[in-house]
Amino acid sequence: MRIVLAEDHFLLRDGLIRLLQAHGHEVAAAVDNGPDLLRALTEQRPDVSIVDVRLPPTFTDEGLRAALTARRTTPGLPVLLLSQYVEPLYARELLTTGGRGIGYLLKDRITNGAQFLDAIRRVSAGGTAMDPEVVTRLLAAKDRDTALSTLSTRERDVLESLAQGRSNAGIAQALFITEKAVAKHITNIFTKLGLPPTTTDNRRILAALTYLDQ
Incomplete structure (x- = not known):
């Protein structure tokens, strides 16, 4: 599986690369900011992208914006968002691009590698992987x-x-x-x-x- 990874924290990014490679996946690009992510998604057309919502330069929603732009160019491009926080607005924005090949996980609630890898597989296959807390907040917002x-x-x-x-x-x-x-x-x-x-x-x-x- 070819993967584009966007994470600005070096240690976490390096750890994710090692985990993915150890399980036979190819990290086609590993970036730490929004513009580089959009470029990588456009050029690489990965099987799935793993994206931190908040990336430089402003640490607001650059990761999400790059993913949304890429999905408009390549409909159905699988995107798995990672975040420290439950941000229903971001989840809803991603869902409005089409309900296939999307995920939203909270970093602190990923308790083991198998859980994370399973989420990646589901999203890359066109499925969904939503943290239960995100779903709860989405329903509350609705x-x-x-x-x-x-x-x-x-x-x-x-x-x-x-x-x-x-x-x-x-x-x-x-x-x-x-x-x-x-x-x-x-x-x-x-x-x-x-x-x-x-x-x-x-x-x-x-x-x-x-x-x-x-």
């Missing part, structure tokens, strides 16, 4: 998006103002409605977002976070 989509236009306006830190009086003034109407809209928002009254949580903050996290 539920949140669904809940937000049930809000009326006015309720979204009220929620936006609430997320900006306005009081009920401030929201009423900004939207030219009564405070009584604001209170009613906020009650509806809490219900639709699944935020029941509690003695421990501030529902206004939770609702604002839901809005800001969309």
Whole structure:
């Protein structure tokens, strides 16, 4: 199997190369930044690419961006993302390119070589390899998006103002409605977002976070 590897940490990159080669795989290219990854994917057309999401120069999402660009050029190019964190947005972006030949694993949860190699084989064969925690977060994000989509236009306006830190009086003034109407809209928002009254949580903050996290 021909593999392109993108990992900026030298020791981890070297360890992955040794592991892959020990199991008979060819590392066609091993790079440590986004531009070199895109070049390698375009030129090498590997059987699978193993990509750290965050690569130089900015350490944000260069790995993902390079993989997405390559998959647009070569539809179905198998990509296995590696990350330290659960980042549902990245997973969803990869999934929108087509559901075949994709994976997203958390580095800290890869407990043995056999598990990792099996994920590589599945992705290269057009299957998927998703960490259960990533799947859980994706489903939670989907539920949140669904809940937000049930809000009326006015309720979204009220929620936006609430997320900006306005009081009920401030929201009423900004939207030219009564405070009584604001209170009613906020009650509806809490219900639709699944935020029941509690003695421990501030529902206004939770609702604002839901809005800001969309």
